[in-house]
Amino acid sequence: MVYVTRGLLDVLLDLAEDAEPKELDVTLSSTPAEKFDTDLGLDPETPVLTHFVLPEAGWPVSAVFGMDIGTPAGRGRARFVTHPQGRLEVTQRDHLAAVVLVAVPPWDERSYAAFDRSGRQLELVVLDVEPPQESLA
Template identity: 45%
Template sequence: MPPVYATRALVAVLCELAADADPDSVSVRLAATPARDLDAGDETHTLDPDTPVLSDFYFPSAGDALTSVFGVDLAAPAGQTAGRFVSHPKGDHTVTLADDLHAQLLVGVPPWEPGEVRAHNRHGTRREFVVVDADPPAADAP
Protein backbone atom coordinates (compact mmCIF):
# COMPACT_ATOMS: atom_id res chain seq x y z
CA MET A 1 0.00 0.00 0.00
CA PRO A 2 1.56 3.35 -0.99
CA PRO A 3 2.22 6.04 1.61
CA VAL A 4 -0.11 8.97 2.24
CA TYR A 5 1.59 12.25 1.35
CA ALA A 6 0.69 15.68 2.75
CA THR A 7 2.31 19.10 2.64
CA ARG A 8 3.98 20.37 5.80
CA ALA A 9 1.87 23.56 5.72
CA LEU A 10 -1.39 21.58 5.56
CA VAL A 11 -0.43 19.37 8.51
CA ALA A 12 0.53 22.45 10.55
CA VAL A 13 -2.82 24.15 9.81
CA LEU A 14 -4.76 20.99 10.68
CA CYS A 15 -2.97 20.81 14.03
CA GLU A 16 -3.87 24.47 14.68
CA LEU A 17 -7.53 23.80 13.85
CA ALA A 18 -7.55 20.83 16.23
CA ALA A 19 -5.90 22.86 19.01
CA ASP A 20 -8.45 25.67 18.57
CA ALA A 21 -11.35 23.18 18.76
CA ASP A 22 -9.98 21.28 21.80
CA PRO A 23 -11.66 19.84 23.90
CA ASP A 24 -14.07 19.24 21.01
CA SER A 25 -13.04 17.26 17.96
CA VAL A 26 -12.83 18.61 14.44
CA SER A 27 -13.43 16.94 11.08
CA VAL A 28 -11.96 18.55 7.96
CA ARG A 29 -12.31 17.56 4.30
CA LEU A 30 -8.98 17.43 2.44
CA ALA A 31 -8.07 17.95 -1.20
CA ALA A 32 -5.01 16.64 -3.03
CA THR A 33 -2.73 18.08 -5.70
CA PRO A 34 -0.70 15.91 -8.09
CA ALA A 35 3.00 16.03 -7.15
CA ARG A 36 3.86 17.53 -10.56
CA ASP A 37 1.77 20.64 -9.76
CA LEU A 38 3.38 21.37 -6.39
CA ASP A 39 5.81 24.21 -5.88
CA ALA A 40 8.77 22.52 -4.22
CA GLY A 41 12.44 21.82 -4.33
CA ASP A 42 13.91 18.49 -5.30
CA GLU A 43 11.82 16.56 -2.76
CA THR A 44 8.73 16.13 -4.94
CA HIS A 45 10.83 15.24 -7.97
CA THR A 46 11.37 11.83 -6.37
CA LEU A 47 7.60 11.23 -6.39
CA ASP A 48 5.71 9.96 -9.39
CA PRO A 49 4.18 13.08 -11.02
CA ASP A 50 0.68 11.62 -10.60
CA THR A 51 1.10 10.97 -6.86
CA PRO A 52 -1.69 12.75 -4.96
CA VAL A 53 -0.38 14.94 -2.13
CA LEU A 54 -2.90 16.22 0.42
CA SER A 55 -2.43 19.96 0.17
CA ASP A 56 -5.64 21.89 0.86
CA PHE A 57 -8.68 21.75 3.12
CA TYR A 58 -12.27 22.91 3.18
CA PHE A 59 -13.20 24.93 6.26
CA PRO A 60 -14.97 22.65 8.75
CA SER A 61 -17.90 25.04 9.22
CA ALA A 62 -18.70 25.30 5.50
CA GLY A 63 -22.06 23.70 4.82
CA ASP A 64 -22.90 22.90 8.45
CA ALA A 65 -26.49 24.14 8.08
CA LEU A 66 -27.15 21.84 5.15
CA THR A 67 -25.38 18.92 6.79
CA SER A 68 -27.28 19.28 10.04
CA VAL A 69 -30.64 19.38 8.24
CA PHE A 70 -30.13 16.72 5.59
CA GLY A 71 -27.25 14.67 7.00
CA VAL A 72 -25.38 15.07 3.72
CA ASP A 73 -22.12 16.97 3.26
CA LEU A 74 -22.82 19.44 0.45
CA ALA A 75 -20.08 21.98 1.18
CA ALA A 76 -17.30 20.40 -0.89
CA PRO A 77 -17.58 19.73 -4.61
CA ALA A 78 -18.38 16.11 -5.41
CA GLY A 79 -15.34 13.97 -6.04
CA GLN A 80 -12.90 16.64 -4.90
CA THR A 81 -12.16 15.45 -1.39
CA ALA A 82 -9.23 13.07 -1.31
CA GLY A 83 -9.32 12.48 2.42
CA ARG A 84 -10.34 13.73 5.83
CA PHE A 85 -8.57 14.90 8.98
CA VAL A 86 -10.15 14.17 12.35
CA SER A 87 -8.90 15.13 15.78
CA HIS A 88 -9.15 12.86 18.81
CA PRO A 89 -8.79 15.14 21.86
CA LYS A 90 -8.58 12.18 24.24
CA GLY A 91 -5.28 11.16 22.64
CA ASP A 92 -6.12 7.88 20.88
CA HIS A 93 -4.99 7.54 17.24
CA THR A 94 -7.36 4.61 16.66
CA VAL A 95 -9.98 5.16 13.96
CA THR A 96 -13.51 4.86 15.35
CA LEU A 97 -16.92 4.24 13.83
CA ALA A 98 -17.73 7.91 14.43
CA ASP A 99 -14.94 9.00 12.05
CA ASP A 100 -16.04 9.75 8.50
CA LEU A 101 -13.98 7.19 6.63
CA HIS A 102 -12.46 8.41 3.39
CA ALA A 103 -9.92 6.48 1.36
CA GLN A 104 -7.31 8.43 3.32
CA LEU A 105 -7.90 9.49 6.90
CA LEU A 106 -5.51 11.56 8.99
CA VAL A 107 -5.94 11.39 12.78
CA GLY A 108 -4.36 13.95 15.08
CA VAL A 109 -4.06 13.87 18.86
CA PRO A 110 -2.73 16.24 21.55
CA PRO A 111 -0.33 17.95 21.89
CA TRP A 112 -1.48 18.94 18.36
CA GLU A 113 1.91 18.71 16.69
CA PRO A 114 2.62 17.36 13.19
CA GLY A 115 4.44 14.37 14.69
CA GLU A 116 1.17 13.31 16.36
CA VAL A 117 -0.73 12.91 13.07
CA ARG A 118 -1.19 9.38 11.68
CA ALA A 119 -2.59 8.15 8.37
CA HIS A 120 -5.10 5.32 7.95
CA ASN A 121 -7.12 3.82 5.12
CA ARG A 122 -10.93 3.66 5.08
CA HIS A 123 -10.83 0.44 7.12
CA GLY A 124 -8.74 1.98 9.90
CA THR A 125 -5.50 0.25 8.91
CA ARG A 126 -2.49 2.44 9.58
CA ARG A 127 -0.56 3.63 6.53
CA GLU A 128 2.86 5.18 6.13
CA PHE A 129 2.58 8.97 6.37
CA VAL A 130 5.07 11.25 4.62
CA VAL A 131 5.13 15.03 5.08
CA VAL A 132 6.66 16.92 2.14
CA ASP A 133 8.02 20.45 1.96
CA ALA A 134 5.92 21.71 -0.93
CA ASP A 135 3.16 24.17 -1.59
CA PRO A 136 0.12 23.86 -3.85
CA PRO A 137 0.14 26.10 -6.91
CA ALA A 138 -0.94 29.67 -6.29
CA ALA A 139 -4.67 30.12 -6.85
CA ASP A 140 -5.64 32.24 -9.82
CA ALA A 141 -7.10 35.61 -8.88
CA PRO A 142 -10.83 35.93 -9.64
Protein backbone atom coordinates in the same frame (compact mmCIF):
# COMPACT_ATOMS: atom_id res chain seq x y z
CA MET B 1 1.89 5.94 1.12
CA VAL B 2 0.21 9.30 1.88
CA TYR B 3 1.80 12.67 1.07
CA VAL B 4 0.91 15.93 2.82
CA THR B 5 2.45 19.39 2.74
CA ARG B 6 4.06 20.68 5.94
CA GLY B 7 1.95 23.86 5.75
CA LEU B 8 -1.33 21.96 5.66
CA LEU B 9 -0.31 19.68 8.51
CA ASP B 10 0.79 22.64 10.67
CA VAL B 11 -2.52 24.45 10.08
CA LEU B 12 -4.53 21.33 10.89
CA LEU B 13 -2.64 20.77 14.15
CA ASP B 14 -3.21 24.43 15.09
CA LEU B 15 -6.95 24.04 14.38
CA ALA B 16 -7.00 20.88 16.49
CA GLU B 17 -5.34 22.61 19.42
CA ASP B 18 -7.74 25.57 19.16
CA ALA B 19 -10.78 23.26 19.03
CA GLU B 20 -9.75 21.18 22.04
CA PRO B 21 -11.59 19.69 23.94
CA LYS B 22 -13.98 19.39 20.97
CA GLU B 23 -13.27 16.91 18.21
CA LEU B 24 -12.50 18.20 14.73
CA ASP B 25 -13.49 16.60 11.41
CA VAL B 26 -12.13 18.35 8.30
CA THR B 27 -12.35 17.39 4.63
CA LEU B 28 -8.99 17.43 2.86
CA SER B 29 -8.21 17.97 -0.82
CA SER B 30 -5.19 16.98 -2.85
CA THR B 31 -3.18 18.33 -5.73
CA PRO B 32 -1.44 16.04 -8.26
CA ALA B 33 2.34 16.06 -7.88
CA GLU B 34 2.75 17.30 -11.46
CA LYS B 35 1.07 20.62 -10.55
CA PHE B 36 3.85 21.65 -8.14
CA ASP B 37 6.54 24.07 -9.30
CA THR B 38 9.16 21.81 -7.74
CA ASP B 39 9.89 18.27 -8.91
CA LEU B 40 8.74 16.14 -5.97
CA GLY B 41 10.25 12.96 -7.36
CA LEU B 42 6.80 11.36 -7.42
CA ASP B 43 4.65 9.94 -10.18
CA PRO B 44 2.89 12.95 -11.77
CA GLU B 45 -0.57 11.70 -10.76
CA THR B 46 0.35 11.09 -7.12
CA PRO B 47 -2.05 13.05 -4.89
CA VAL B 48 -0.48 15.35 -2.31
CA LEU B 49 -2.78 16.63 0.45
CA THR B 50 -2.62 20.41 0.18
CA HIS B 51 -5.93 22.02 1.19
CA PHE B 52 -8.85 21.71 3.58
CA VAL B 53 -12.51 22.68 3.47
CA LEU B 54 -13.74 24.60 6.49
CA PRO B 55 -15.94 22.32 8.59
CA GLU B 56 -18.81 24.83 8.59
CA ALA B 57 -19.00 25.18 4.78
CA GLY B 58 -22.40 23.97 3.63
CA TRP B 59 -23.50 23.03 7.14
CA PRO B 60 -27.11 24.33 7.00
CA VAL B 61 -27.94 22.31 3.87
CA SER B 62 -26.06 19.28 5.20
CA ALA B 63 -28.07 19.42 8.41
CA VAL B 64 -31.42 19.60 6.61
CA PHE B 65 -30.89 17.39 3.56
CA GLY B 66 -27.96 15.20 4.62
CA MET B 67 -25.87 16.29 1.62
CA ASP B 68 -22.31 17.55 1.86
CA ILE B 69 -22.35 20.63 -0.40
CA GLY B 70 -19.36 22.21 1.32
CA THR B 71 -16.89 19.91 -0.46
CA PRO B 72 -16.06 20.76 -4.08
CA ALA B 73 -16.91 18.00 -6.58
CA GLY B 74 -14.13 15.48 -7.04
CA ARG B 75 -12.39 16.46 -3.82
CA GLY B 76 -12.49 15.26 -0.25
CA ARG B 77 -11.20 11.73 -0.47
CA ALA B 78 -9.29 12.33 2.75
CA ARG B 79 -10.28 13.55 6.21
CA PHE B 80 -8.51 14.97 9.22
CA VAL B 81 -10.06 13.95 12.54
CA THR B 82 -8.99 14.57 16.11
CA HIS B 83 -9.41 12.56 19.27
CA PRO B 84 -8.70 15.03 22.10
CA GLN B 85 -9.28 12.37 24.77
CA GLY B 86 -8.72 9.34 22.60
CA ARG B 87 -6.08 7.21 21.04
CA LEU B 88 -4.15 7.58 17.80
CA GLU B 89 -6.36 5.25 15.76
CA VAL B 90 -9.44 5.24 13.54
CA THR B 91 -12.65 4.63 15.46
CA GLN B 92 -16.13 3.54 14.39
CA ARG B 93 -17.37 7.07 15.12
CA ASP B 94 -14.98 8.71 12.65
CA HIS B 95 -16.30 10.06 9.35
CA LEU B 96 -14.30 7.74 7.13
CA ALA B 97 -12.69 8.42 3.77
CA ALA B 98 -10.10 6.61 1.66
CA VAL B 99 -7.42 8.24 3.86
CA VAL B 100 -7.95 9.44 7.42
CA LEU B 101 -5.35 11.57 9.21
CA VAL B 102 -5.86 11.24 12.95
CA ALA B 103 -4.31 13.55 15.55
CA VAL B 104 -4.25 13.51 19.34
CA PRO B 105 -2.73 15.85 21.96
CA PRO B 106 -0.16 17.31 22.36
CA TRP B 107 -0.60 18.14 18.62
CA ASP B 108 3.07 17.73 17.73
CA GLU B 109 5.29 15.61 15.42
CA ARG B 110 4.51 12.42 17.35
CA SER B 111 0.76 12.92 17.65
CA TYR B 112 -0.62 12.21 14.17
CA ALA B 113 -0.78 9.30 11.73
CA ALA B 114 -2.51 8.27 8.50
CA PHE B 115 -4.88 5.33 8.20
CA ASP B 116 -7.00 3.73 5.53
CA ARG B 117 -10.75 3.39 6.12
CA SER B 118 -10.31 -0.05 7.66
CA GLY B 119 -7.93 1.30 10.29
CA ARG B 120 -4.62 0.07 8.86
CA GLN B 121 -1.84 2.60 9.44
CA LEU B 122 -0.30 4.05 6.28
CA GLU B 123 3.11 5.59 5.81
CA LEU B 124 2.76 9.38 5.99
CA VAL B 125 5.33 11.54 4.20
CA VAL B 126 5.43 15.25 5.07
CA LEU B 127 6.74 17.39 2.20
CA ASP B 128 8.30 20.81 2.82
CA VAL B 129 6.84 22.35 -0.34
CA GLU B 130 4.28 25.03 -1.13
CA PRO B 131 1.22 24.03 -3.14
CA PRO B 132 0.76 25.73 -6.52
CA GLN B 133 -1.08 29.06 -6.59
CA GLU B 134 -4.75 28.79 -7.52
CA SER B 135 -7.08 31.43 -8.83
CA LEU B 136 -10.85 31.69 -9.09
CA ALA B 137 -10.73 32.87 -12.71
